[in-house]
Amino acid sequence: MSTHLLKVENVTKVFRYGILGFKFRAVDDVSIVIEDKPMIFTIAGESGSGKTTLAKLILKIYRPEQGRILFMGRDIYRIDDNEYHRCIQPIMQDPYASFNPMQKPIRYLRETARNIAGIRDEKEVEERIAKTLSYVGLNYVDVVNKYPHEFSGGELQRLAIARALIPRPRLIIADEPVSMLDASLRINIINLFKKIKEDLGISFIYITHDLATAYYMSNKIAIMFRGTVVELGDARKVLSNPLHPYTQTLIESLPEPSPKKRRYWMEKKIKFSTYIEEEEFVIKGCKYVFRCPYTIDKCKHVLPPYIKVDDTEVRCWLYEKK
């Protein structure tokens, strides 16, 4: 059997920029591996870097132009949709958009139990739902008769998690699952993910731009920039010893809830370059050249390969072995 749960191999997705604009690669030659053991794999990067597009490629919502995605060693397009979605479940960013406002969320949970988890017996359907709800900290009787607007954002996100858990998947893809929640509620959801990973052995792909929660909960991290993965490795290592100039800037920009770090944060200025967004999309070489302080001529022409430094992989010519 395969030792990889999910393997993304050199995957590329092409979109058009605006209507009728030029073509660009929203996901560009991305390779990542999720090993077959419970883990949280974070994908981080700025807005527009291709995180959601990558998630949609994995969920079979988009089909890649190049490359392939393997689940347990099988090409995902060779796996029956129902079977695949029993194994891989999504949780989306906006808890209010995950549920139809006119329908009681319980209905959606029941449909998931019947159609995706494939439970036939009605009593068993209700049992599975009740058990899952109580696992995520909700109460079956409080949920059955309510419409989405009668839940708070945090409760709806728990419902979305319960729905994803009902088919007992192997992998959950959570796209910015806490960014719309208040700070005091976020950590509860994050802790729930950790608990699910530990108790149920389910792995997560956690998409975020919040590096502090990434450090707190993830095992591995991939940093994306303009469609490419620029750095990939152990989350603690990458976040405490970033190699790629983009990862470094990202970490230096992070405002930390410790006033003692203010002097350092204030003194480290970031140059606001009036770079041209469109040029970044189409350049042949490294897409960070317009903002990078270390750019050399080579960077503009050739996209660096994955270079291994210790156990981290980084796409930057600075680390080329001479």
Next chain:
Amino acid sequence: MFGEYVISPQVSIKAVNNVSIELKKNEVIGIAGESGCGKSTLIKILYGFLQPPLTASGKVLLNTKGGLDLLSVSEDYKRENIWWKIMSYIPQNSMNVLNPFMKIGDHFVELLRKHLKIEKDEAYRVAEEYVMSMGMRKDVLKAFPHQLSGGMRQRVVVSLALLLKPSIIFADEPTTAVDVVLQKVLLQLLTDKQKELGATLVVVTHDMGVHAMITQKVAVMYAGRVVEEAPTEPLFEDPKHPYTQALINSLPRLGDDRPRIGLSGSPPDLRNPPPGCEFHPRCPYAMDICRREKPLRVKIDKDRYVVCWLYAKR
């Protein structure tokens, strides 16, 4: 001050409830708290920007204008004499405040002509010089808002708010829609200009990291009230109100993976707030009195106040 959204004779939301706050010169003040606790409403009242269904009572006194009460003057007066010149306001979701049919340059020219009484050509030249001093290329003036990236638009909005050198700047979640790198650029721009002008900057955000990096003083709101007010450093080191404690202690930090726990429950519905202290249903220290009576504001230290029965002197 009080602020209420009157939806119907039966339904009204007390979004700002008995808040007193003092803004000093040359100071950055943060307003913190979760979604729906009344931060934006407080800012609108302080700016005197009252649109139905929002109604306000109390006083907003302006020292520079000899103690003028902003809540008692007409909107026309504020437009002519206060807004943009003395106070400016960067509203929440301000990416959308630019008029989509007006070029960026016209936004600047209009303000300059109105308040400096100068001709169009001269105003345009002033605008060009100004946008360059804010780190933008002067050709942004020729663009329409939709032609700029989100970050660029946000920079334009910030620049407009600073154009007439106001003495008080209100910024409501000025960086929520941008990524961390651009957030830092914008926050540094705002605080640099605030220092240069010796102005007061009031920043609303639920991101405690931002408060820690740029503010001197923070007011923490919960369910329409300021529950704690303190200089930034002691607030983070030794938060007093159980809500502030939970807010700060639950935050994950880079380089620290110790388990953190959050608050249970969620903020109350302001249509129908709980009796006593609004925080008691979620408070780990709730006592009998908290369920019955509203706590008073207690002074703990220099410039430190907390509204909580745990600290009441009996």
